[in-house]
Amino acid sequence: MYADIQNQAHLLHEMAAGNQQALKTIVEAFWPNIYAHALAYLRSPEKAEELTQDVFLAIWEKRETLPGIENFRGYLFITARNKIVSRLREKLAGAHSGEEADVAETLYIPDSQLELKELNNLLRRGIAQLPPKRKRVFEMSRLEGKSHAEIAAALNISKDTVSEYITLSLNFLRTYLKNNGNHLHILIFCLYYI
Template sequence: MKDNSLYTDEQLFALIATGDEAAFERLFYRYLPKLQLVIRKIVKQEAVVNDIIHDIFLNIWLKREELPEISSPASWIYRVMYNRSLTWVERQQLHKRKQQQLQAVTTTNDAEEAVFFAETSRLVREAIRKMPPQTQRIYLLSRESGLRIPEIAGNLGLSPNTVKNTLVRAGKLIRDHLRDHGIVLPLLLFTFY
């Protein structure tokens, strides 16, 4: 094969069907600039253009035995190019929609969780305010000051068992208060060590 323009697309298809790699290369270079231009306009992403072209020519090579049956090679190549390009665009749009939906769900979930957390925190503070003073003091020393049962007992002059029982009672008071307002949390969240 001498000059790229000496062969028609039909002749190149016939030669490619026999496994002629030089004919395949000529066809590739004949269509490369045209395909790049059109694909670039469709997908609008330079990085994808060569991937689609690679896919088109891989398809041609893998289906080379069928090439002689194609009456209009140029139309066939452009149809494959449009199909591949539009499929890529549709997949990107679908991916983008799914990302937006996921982001919307995540944003909604985050907002719902923030509202739930704020309401739960408000109800916990409300429950603490309703506790008897000694129970409230022990609870706050445990939760806000981070003191352990023996330290609280030493600071208040109480037995560790009294502090432990008071903390368990405080946890139940909070849990009951939350439950009365429609929030059910496991007692484990209010267990103190």
């Protein structure tokens, strides 16, 4: 999903030192993928662009920590995902009428790191039970943020097979969470992974 850029570690060090040209290089390399991810969830080009800008602003504001990040792609993806979830929370909290208000009242997204850690541990146990190839496809898609085409090329399988493996994995994990967690876990899972 994310572009490969040479000297990424050097660029992160340069950003930490305040080099705006390094930021520009990072933005140019990763913008299209962050934007596409935001657009898929927010379904508004304007909101997706705004969110993408917010992601890079957040990265810049925390630039001193960048040299210590081993997996910048993962860090960037998680930053984007967290901002998307925050926007969805705001949308639900701002709902004032009809069905949206009912959803806002019943859908509780935990702010507690402990609850998110519990969900993560439960998901990891579920993912570990997937067949090896399906597990790898799911991890590449949902945890590494790779596209179906990238996964297909990397694993030498068709994009249809990638789609099938992801669908099967999601179905299995929904059932696993239902049997081992609670409705809250399933709702959070749907926001983060579907």
